[in-house]
Amino acid sequence: MPTTYRLRCCSAVVCLLSALALAQAPGADEIVANQNRIPAGKVENGVLSVQLELRSDAWHPEAEDGPKLFVQAFGEAGRAAQIPGPMLRMPEGTTVHATVANKLKMKATVYGLNTRPGDAKTGVEIPAGESREFSFAAGAPGTYYYWARTTEPLSVKLVQPLRADAHLNGAFIVDPAGPVAADRVFVINLMAVASDIVHPSFEVVTINGKSYPYTEPLEYTAGDTIRWRVINPSVSEHPMHLHGAFYQVLSQGTFETNTAYADGDRQSVVTQNLQPGSTMMMEWTPEHAGRWLFHCHFQFHVSTDERVPVFSRVMAEQYGESEPANGAHAHPEAMGATMKDMAGLVLMINVKAPSSVPLPTSAATPRKIDLVIESDAAGGKSRTFSCSVREGKKIVASEDKSVGPPIVVTRGEPTEITVVNHLDVPTTIHWHGLELDSYYDGVVGGGTGNQITPAIQPGASFVARFTPNRAGTFIYHSHTADPNQLSGGVYGGLIVLEPGESFGAEHDRLLVIGTRDTFFDAKRITVNGSEVLSPMLFNRSATYRLRVINMAPNFVADVQLGSNEHPGRWRALGKDGARLPSRLAKSGDALLHIASGETYDFEFRPDTPGEIPWQIENSINKSKLVGKIVVQ
Ligand SMILES: [Cu+2]
Structure with missing residues (x-):
């Protein structure tokens, strides 16, 4: 009954x-x-x-x-x-x-x-x-x-x-x-x-x-x-x-x-x-x-x-x-x-694989990177995690702990990233936008045949292997159901450069939008892990690539450079790591509606010294972060 x-x-x-x-x-x-x-x-x-x-x-x-x-x-x-x-x-x-x-x-x-x-x-x-x-x-x-x-x-x-x-x-x-x-x-x-x-x-x-x-x-x-x-x-x-x-x-x-x-x-x-x-x-x-x-x-x-x-x-x-x-x-x-x-x-x-499978093998020695995920001691409700990136003797961590530092790799270069889980809960890392083997994609249960992607248990590690096949702005992020990990900082930018290119403050700005709120009504917006926007400094007449990522799991963000009366200008270059078709690769007012899981690249060339405002707004509840751009 x-x-x-x-x-x-x-x-x-x-x-x-x-x-x-x-x-x-x-x-x-x-x-x-x-x-x-x-x-x-x-x-x-x-x-x-x-x-x-x-x-x-x-x-x-x-x-x-x-x-x-x-x-x-x-x-x-x-x-x-x-x-x-x-x-x-x-x-x-x-x-x-x-x-x-x-x-x-x-x-x-x-x-x-x-x-x-x-x-x-x-x-x-x-x-x-x-x-x-x-x-x-x-x-x-x-x-x-x-x-x-x-x-x-x-x-x-x-x-x-x-x-x-x-x-x-x-x-x-x-x-x-x-x-x-x-x-x-x-x-x-x-x-x-x-x-x-x-x-x-x-x-x-x-x-x-x-x-x-x-x-x-x-x-x-x-x-x-x-x-x-x-x-x-x-x-x-x-x-x-x-x-x-x-x-x-x-x-x-x-x-x-x-x-x-x-x-x-x-x-x-x-x-x-x-x-x-x-x-x-x-x-x-x-x-x-x-x-x-x-x-x-x-x-x-x-x-x-x-x-x-x-x-x-x-x-x-x-x-x-x-x-x-x-x-x-x-x-x-x-x-x-x-x-x-x-x-x-x-x-x-x-x-399924097609009947004849030429397995790609690479003779090149892969570049080896460690992504180490650690949690703060405090634990509790609004947890903070820290990711650091280690390569050889070099260790890079973010100043603010609630985001991971960018991982910078090169198109065409075989890469091996060892994800080390120092949390007290399982995790898994998804390489968002990369065209790689299913086993390395970071979804528990992915893979082929008997090779099934595991959750990375506390104290364990997992080696992800891929060769990026296009240059652009991508994301690495936790793909577990645990909302603490995305609001706590188990994510960051994944930058793929063309061979010979460099990534640096003189021509790149990475803006990773996130939140410290696990719930649907996100009020605590972060950029690069911080709830306060410090002034962004630009040199006059230099050309910058702004790489904007939204990894807030619960809102679409409206980004605006300049004011309503005097909007900033930029030129759209890419989306999700792919080049834009010419109908979209255009100069325009610096306004962007960017959803969770999207990345956008813009060219920005400030030509007048001075200050201009910029802001990020949660388009659902209108919470806002306001900052300024200083052109020197
Ligand atoms: Cu939906």
Whole structure:
């Protein structure tokens, strides 16, 4: 007998129920996760006919026999409702005939059942129990979505549904006429459940209707060309980070518009910050076999830590659920490799080696570096860790302990970094942006065959080997679920230089943004580990490379050089360690919106002596660090 608890029901539309997990098949009418493989409806003589319904039902965002929520979802008539909603996919030139029946007990407003590009503001209201017909030409090729809302926006700015209607959306894809390369479609969703007297607030975050480790494990072979369309109808930004390879952004859009980039105009990134309501098409080729990840870089969307209110952890704590997400209900395929210290917005990618594998061997003697991680004696709530970098007799540590010193390596040079763990907890270091072997990538459970990446236990060490293949600004950082390590300083800049180049104050400035707060509402912003910005000194008419990194795990930062009236100027050079296409490699006002897990390089050439202000702001809660630039 499933025992059901009523968590909260503070309004007609926010109602949430939880059931203790028992080994039971999902009910016949329950909402199913939609992998977006099969288009809805039927295309005949250039017309797509589809019957959609708006319903409310039970949904299992984790295991099929795990906890469930009651939410609203789109479905096709006669079939189970789906999260995300049924995929509308058709070739260019198609006419769409859609009916939408509202089976909910409240009115709904439907958006996006119209020709693309379209008018973002026009929704069609459907009273409870009624239906409406939509007939329109699909329009321009691209990656879009349709959506509906049944609640009022919480604020004028908040246009995306957030509560019971958070999952009322589905992919809307218009393929160009003619042959089309195979792709996959992933829809990111986020539902926020507000706190009440008894229960803390929490979020449910999913990709194609499932939360990791229950997301679909993906299987590819090294050398494959992989195309994904990623849709973010949710209310949050999500900096989506790919491990071990760069990806090209082929197009970007919203639910109504789409911009495709020609070959030379495409940006290569390892992290693309998907704005609320935005879409992208990406393409990448895994060069290395192993287990890789594609995940949001906000820690609170991927962490299993107890401070992060992940769905089943809330269930586990409040309602006596026996195991959290990474325990007994583990997805057998996904969990085989024990990549289990993450939850939420994560896709695991298994890449097989092609049948003939020429193993690269390097005869050159590697450059050897030690990264030693130590904690302060105090311990306690806001812990500080210190990383030092040792090479031969040289030891480099940061002045401020809550960040690691930059590690500077050279493109093309085989490098061996021994990570020495002097903490009292396990750690692991991820070489963010480097195209290396999966075993060295710093994710516990990564690797190939029997060579599985371990957590580095207290007192143990791990040797990471790689040969950087592009020069630029990268990051090393802890990849454990422990939020103390990122706020405490187990991260730093990883600078790859061209052979013969040097890294120094006369032409480089490294600005690593972080925070001392482990929680979502980060107020204590740091730059290079310090909560105080000391004046940045520049020589007039010298040219500098500003390397900006955001490793704060919980916010997108707005960086500004100069004032609103007199903005500074800089020239964009690179992003995530890759060169920018010419459409983006431009001079402009020194303003930057940089998400967690992104790096940007700018050329800065001050030509007038004097002082100019600069600042870093947490774009979510508006906390700020203000400093000045002194040009001599
Ligand atoms: Cu996210």
